[in-house]
Amino acid sequence: MALRVLQKRSALLAARCEELRAARVVVGAAIVRDGRLLAQQRSYPESHAGQWELPGGRVEPGEKPTDALVRECVEELGVPVAVGEQVGPDVPLKKDMVLRIYAASLVGGEPEALEHNAVRWLTADELPGVDWLPADRVLVPALQTLLN
Numbered sequence: 001m002a003l004r005v006l007q008k009r010s011a012l013l014a015a016r017c018e019e020l021r022a023a024r025v026v027v028g029a030a031i032v033r034d035g036r037l038l039a040q041q042r043s044y045p046e047s048h049a050g051q052w053e054l055p056g057g058r059v060e061p062g063e064k065p066t067d068a069l070v071r072e073c074v075e076e077l078g079v080p081v082a083v084g085e086q087v088g089p090d091v092p093l094k095k096d097m098v099l100r101i102y103a104a105s106l107v108g109g110e111p112e113a114l115e116h117n118a119v120r121w122l123t124a125d126e127l128p129g130v131d132w133l134p135a136d137r138v139l140v141p142a143l144q145t146l147l148n
């Protein structure tokens with residue numbers, strides 16, 4: 001009996017591991033300059049328009065998360081970035097997706113809101129008062145640690 005319970009638990013665990021392995025990753029860049037973090041304001045969809053997030057987007061099939069981050073920063077901000085360590089844990093998004101943030105720094109150029117309403121540079125003290133997307137709000141303490 002105990003063996004059957006263990007086998008069932010082990011099968012459930014294996015299934016959960018497979019689910020996590022197959023999760024689609026959304027990457028975000030925590031770009032820091034002079035002790036401030038770059039945030040951008042979404043323009044769509046309507047439910048999230050006006051809220052703030054970090055530059056980034058979905059990792060394409062076969063693409064490395066760090067490569068996706070560099071690609072997204074060029075598309076969204078028009079600048080190259082150097083990618084560092086992950087900041088905080090993976091945060092679950094809807095269904096099979098997770099948000100993964102990496103520290104990043106500008107390699108050159110001035111970021112512009114090419115696909116968003118606006119960009120702004122935030123101090124650690126300003127982070128809690130921003131209208132973040134829900135998953136980004138979870139990461140505010142980790143982002144503050146990065147700035148302090």
Ligand SMILES: Nc1nc2c([nH]c(=O)n2[C@H]2C[C@H](O)[C@@H](COP(=O)(O)OP(=O)(O)OP(=O)(O)O)O2)c(=O)[nH]1
Nearest residue numbers: 026027028053054055056057058093099133135136
């Ligand atoms: N880029 C980005 N997306 C985030 C963050 N936090 C968060 O919940 N998301 C969500 C919003 C979206 O549901 C999803 C990524 O969507 P996206 O629109 O930025 O990605 P994408 O550029 O690859 O997609 P698309 O515009 O082609 O539809 O992740 C964040 O900090 N940065």
